[in-house]
Amino acid sequence: MAxxxxxxxxxxxxxGLKTESDLSELAVKYKDLGMDNESMYHNLEVLxxxxxxxxxxxxxxxxxxxxxxxxxWCHTDCxxxxxx
Numbered sequence: 001m002a003x004x005x006x007x008x009x010x011x012x013x014x015x016g017l018k019t020e021s022d023l024s025e026l027a028v029k030y031k032d033l034g035m036d037n038e039s040m041y042h043n044l045e046v047l048x049x050x051x052x053x054x055x056x057x058x059x060x061x062x063x064x065x066x067x068x069x070x071x072x073w074c075h076t077d078c079x080x081x082x083x084x
Contacts, residue, residue, distance in 0.1 A: 005035055009043050017051075017059045023066050027080045037081045041070050 009030050016023050027040060044067045051060040069080045 005030070005033065006039065006043050009035065009040070010047055013043075013047055013063075017062065023062060024069060024078075024080065027066060027070065031080055037070055040080070041067060044070065 009026075012026055013023060015021075016026055030040060031037075044063050048060055048063045048067070051057075051063060066080075068074050069078055072079050072081065072083075
Protein backbone atom coordinates (compact mmCIF):
# COMPACT_ATOMS: atom_id res chain seq x y z
CA MET A 1 0.00 0.00 0.00
CA ALA A 2 1.26 3.45 -0.90
CA UNK A 3 2.18 5.79 1.91
CA UNK A 4 1.62 9.56 1.94
CA UNK A 5 4.98 10.29 0.35
CA UNK A 6 4.32 7.82 -2.49
CA UNK A 7 0.91 9.35 -3.17
CA UNK A 8 2.27 12.91 -3.11
CA UNK A 9 5.14 11.94 -5.43
CA UNK A 10 2.78 10.38 -7.98
CA UNK A 11 0.41 13.35 -7.83
CA UNK A 12 3.26 15.80 -8.38
CA UNK A 13 4.62 13.68 -11.23
CA UNK A 14 1.24 13.67 -12.95
CA UNK A 15 0.99 17.44 -12.54
CA GLY A 16 4.53 17.79 -13.86
CA LEU A 17 3.71 15.74 -16.94
CA LYS A 18 0.78 18.03 -17.70
CA THR A 19 2.84 21.21 -17.32
CA GLU A 20 6.01 19.78 -18.89
CA SER A 21 7.96 20.52 -15.71
CA ASP A 22 11.45 19.18 -15.06
CA LEU A 23 10.66 15.81 -13.53
CA SER A 24 14.25 15.26 -12.46
CA GLU A 25 14.00 18.22 -10.07
CA LEU A 26 10.93 16.59 -8.56
CA ALA A 27 12.78 13.30 -8.18
CA VAL A 28 15.69 15.03 -6.44
CA LYS A 29 13.23 16.77 -4.11
CA TYR A 30 11.74 13.43 -3.03
CA LYS A 31 15.18 11.82 -2.72
CA ASP A 32 16.13 14.67 -0.38
CA LEU A 33 12.91 14.07 1.58
CA GLY A 34 14.03 10.48 2.18
CA MET A 35 12.49 8.41 -0.62
CA ASP A 36 14.81 5.54 -1.50
CA ASN A 37 15.56 4.54 -5.08
CA GLU A 38 13.48 1.35 -4.93
CA SER A 39 10.36 3.23 -3.82
CA MET A 40 10.91 5.92 -6.42
CA TYR A 41 11.39 3.34 -9.17
CA HIS A 42 8.24 1.49 -8.08
CA ASN A 43 6.19 4.70 -8.15
CA LEU A 44 7.53 5.56 -11.58
CA GLU A 45 6.68 2.06 -12.83
CA VAL A 46 3.10 2.42 -11.58
CA LEU A 47 2.75 5.71 -13.46
CA UNK A 48 4.45 4.30 -16.56
CA UNK A 49 1.89 1.51 -16.70
CA UNK A 50 -0.93 4.05 -16.33
CA UNK A 51 0.46 6.09 -19.22
CA UNK A 52 0.78 2.97 -21.36
CA UNK A 53 -2.84 2.06 -20.62
CA UNK A 54 -3.85 5.58 -21.72
CA UNK A 55 -1.65 5.24 -24.82
CA UNK A 56 0.23 8.39 -23.78
CA UNK A 57 3.55 7.51 -25.36
CA UNK A 58 5.18 10.90 -24.77
CA UNK A 59 4.54 10.76 -21.01
CA UNK A 60 5.61 7.13 -20.86
CA UNK A 61 8.91 8.06 -22.54
CA UNK A 62 9.53 10.88 -20.06
CA UNK A 63 8.87 8.52 -17.16
CA UNK A 64 11.17 5.84 -18.61
CA UNK A 65 13.93 8.43 -19.02
CA UNK A 66 13.56 9.35 -15.36
CA UNK A 67 13.53 5.66 -14.39
CA UNK A 68 16.90 5.30 -16.14
CA UNK A 69 18.27 8.16 -14.05
CA UNK A 70 16.92 6.60 -10.83
CA UNK A 71 18.62 3.23 -11.44
CA UNK A 72 21.80 4.76 -12.86
CA TRP A 73 21.47 3.74 -16.52
CA CYS A 74 22.88 7.09 -17.58
CA HIS A 75 26.00 9.21 -17.29
CA THR A 76 27.13 9.49 -13.68
CA ASP A 77 26.43 13.25 -13.69
CA CYS A 78 22.76 12.58 -14.52
CA UNK A 79 22.01 10.05 -11.78
CA UNK A 80 19.37 10.89 -9.19
CA UNK A 81 21.04 8.57 -6.66
CA UNK A 82 24.85 8.67 -6.68
CA UNK A 83 25.47 4.92 -6.37
CA UNK A 84 22.78 2.65 -7.79
